[in-house]
Amino acid sequence: MKTESSLIVRAAPGRQLDLLRGEASRIAKANDVNWYADRADVGTRFCFDNDKAKLAFALICDEIGVSYQHE
Incomplete structure (x- = not known):
C-alpha cells in the first residue's frame, strides 16, 4: 500500500482502538x-x-476526538 494513504492514530488500547478498527473496516x-x-x-x-x-x-x-497525523 502507498504510504500517503496512512494515518497514525493515538488511540487508547482497548475499546477505542476496537471502535476505530470497526470503523476502518466499514469504510x-x-x-x-x-x-x-x-x-x-x-x-x-x-x-x-x-x-x-x-x-x-x-x-x-x-x-470521536482521536488525534492523528497523516503519514
Whole structure:
C-alpha cells in the first residue's frame, strides 16, 4: 500500500482502538478497498488503498476526538 494513504492514530488500547478498527473496516467495505492496521512508534498506523477512504477515516477520528497525523 502507498504510504500517503496512512494515518497514525493515538488511540487508547482497548475499546477505542476496537471502535476505530470497526470503523476502518466499514469504510473500507463501503469504498471497496483493502485496509490494515499495525503498530507504529507513537500509535497505530491505519493504511487504506486510496485517499478517499483515508480521509473518511480521518473524519471519524475527528468526530470521536482521536488525534492523528497523516503519514
